[in-house]
Amino acid sequence: MLRASFSTVARHAAQPRIQLSTAAAKAAPTIKVEVNNAGPSAAELKEERKETMTKAAAAKTSGKSGWQKFVSGVLDVIRPACAAVHTPVMKVLDAPSRRRVQKAASVEDLRIAAEKRMHAMCYGYLAGGADEEVALRRSVDCYKDVELRHAVLHGVGHGEVDPSTTILGHEAKLPFFVTSCAGQRMFHADGEVATAKAAEKHGVRMALSQLTTSTFEDVREAAPTSAKCLQLYVWRDRALLKEVLDRAKEVGFTSLALTADFSWVGNRERETKTGFTVPPSYSVQQCVDAARSPAWTFDFMSRVPYGYKAVPDADFPAESLVDFIAQQMKPEFDWKDAEWLCQEWGDTGPVALKGVARGEDAKRWLDIGGKVIWVSNHGGRQLESSVAPFDVLPEVRKAVGPDVEVIMDGGVRRGIDVVKALARGADSVACGRAYLYGLAAGGFEGVDKALTLLSKDVHLAMGLLGCRTVAELKARGPEFMLHKQNSSFVYDNGTGLQPYFGAPPSKI
Numbered sequence: 001m002l003r004a005s006f007s008t009v010a011r012h013a014a015q016p017r018i019q020l021s022t023a024a025a026k027a028a029p030t031i032k033v034e035v036n037n038a039g040p041s042a043a044e045l046k047e048e049r050k051e052t053m054t055k056a057a058a059a060k061t062s063g064k065s066g067w068q069k070f071v072s073g074v075l076d077v078i079r080p081a082c083a084a085v086h087t088p089v090m091k092v093l094d095a096p097s098r099r100r101v102q103k104a105a106s107v108e109d110l111r112i113a114a115e116k117r118m119h120a121m122c123y124g125y126l127a128g129g130a131d132e133e134v135a136l137r138r139s140v141d142c143y144k145d146v147e148l149r150h151a152v153l154h155g156v157g158h159g160e161v162d163p164s165t166t167i168l169g170h171e172a173k174l175p176f177f178v179t180s181c182a183g184q185r186m187f188h189a190d191g192e193v194a195t196a197k198a199a200e201k202h203g204v205r206m207a208l209s210q211l212t213t214s215t216f217e218d219v220r221e222a223a224p225t226s227a228k229c230l231q232l233y234v235w236r237d238r239a240l241l242k243e244v245l246d247r248a249k250e251v252g253f254t255s256l257a258l259t260a261d262f263s264w265v266g267n268r269e270r271e272t273k274t275g276f277t278v279p280p281s282y283s284v285q286q287c288v289d290a291a292r293s294p295a296w297t298f299d300f301m302s303r304v305p306y307g308y309k310a311v312p313d314a315d316f317p318a319e320s321l322v323d324f325i326a327q328q329m330k331p332e333f334d335w336k337d338a339e340w341l342c343q344e345w346g347d348t349g350p351v352a353l354k355g356v357a358r359g360e361d362a363k364r365w366l367d368i369g370g371k372v373i374w375v376s377n378h379g380g381r382q383l384e385s386s387v388a389p390f391d392v393l394p395e396v397r398k399a400v401g402p403d404v405e406v407i408m409d410g411g412v413r414r415g416i417d418v419v420k421a422l423a424r425g426a427d428s429v430a431c432g433r434a435y436l437y438g439l440a441a442g443g444f445e446g447v448d449k450a451l452t453l454l455s456k457d458v459h460l461a462m463g464l465l466g467c468r469t470v471a472e473l474k475a476r477g478p479e480f481m482l483h484k485q486n487s488s489f490v491y492d493n494g495t496g497l498q499p500y501f502g503a504p505p506s507k508i
């Protein structure tokens, strides 16, 4: 069964009043939030933190209801037996999903396969957005507002298209990459390692989430070339964060992405509807949904419960650590924290600000020493009705000029979306759910399929447009992109986002 909820982490972060049972409340630890240079030594602080984590884990366990304790106890007992027969049983249980992955002709087919294989509450966590999902839908639909006027007789032959580019300081074979997404072992037991292997196979870059459920070492081993970027939040305990940074440098990460749009956490209604709880409540709904997704459930029951592997010394299952992590999230973090992070990372490599939706913020990031802008609305999971990244991209590009690296993510489900984003001003495009659906449907094979589909689309669209390189695509974008109007805002030839009152501009 489900071991932890990242949205619960999120919700706790948004609402510091953490709800624990009476027993848990008594044992609830006080999290150390500041580091006093004149105070205890680093080793002492580390010991203290370990103790805090241990207490938090114990509080979480003792806060479980009798029924929860009983079921999780039974699962612990039968786990070794499930593990012993995992391979033959999964061969049978996973056969339908494997077939769906093989037959998938689009990311949408992978989404359907993921929904069929996953426990409903985990699917809700993966696929859902904030509130009524207006931002999520707009982030997906906005690409359809742009039509492409293709050139003919352009003479570009098969094999002449080169979609390679540079992402966060490294050559990349493709102009899109797999972005940081939390808790991938919740979607498929092979988690981030499966994603990393598929990324490496395709020469696709990978950003790893700070809420990874696989270790840095395992991910880097699976993708020594691809997995070079670590995504971070600014945690309260700077000593802890510094340890994470030091480990990241040691392991070979060369760039950082500071996620700045997750300090307060969005309201994911879908999770309420699907009964997402952490730890699992083993309610009738959760048990029925587990029986309906036998491959996901058996896979989960037979594997070691996952943990938050970016947290040093945290040898606990993720469900025991959610309170600790939630309290580390710092809703009030600001530009000073961001500046501190850039300084700590030093000249190891570029630091991107992830979550930018305004030209002004992009410029300020450059002023404090940041190098890369990452336009994103967190996949429509945070601020409901937040502007689609694709819509705001021209404003951000205009603010920072042509020479600053700009990444964009949000709503990409096809290679043609990648091509449109590049033509609109992005240097590269990050994908979240597009590959997560593949992962959830079929582990490595599923991510492999998602990346194959996206890559094929990108090559084809560039060929049909007669663009040999990403540079050509970007330069010729304004010539071949036409804009239909579905949003109430338009990008008005260089003046930024304007309210839409009349006839839309025919060209962007």
Ligand SMILES: Cc1cc2nc3c(=O)[nH]c(=O)nc-3n(C[C@H](O)[C@H](O)[C@H](O)COP(=O)(O)O)c2cc1C
Pocket: 125, 126, 127, 139, 179, 180, 181, 182, 183, 209, 210, 211, 231, 259, 354, 376, 377, 378, 379, 380, 409, 410, 411, 412, 430, 431, 432, 433, 434, 436
């Ligand atoms: C299930 C899920 C988990 C995510 N976890 C993280 C995370 O840990 N850190 C982060 O910076 N962004 C996270 N994101 C946001 C993605 O990095 C990215 O901004 C977003 O998914 C892009 O939208 P798309 O899914 O439509 O491609 C998550 C998104 C999803 C769907």
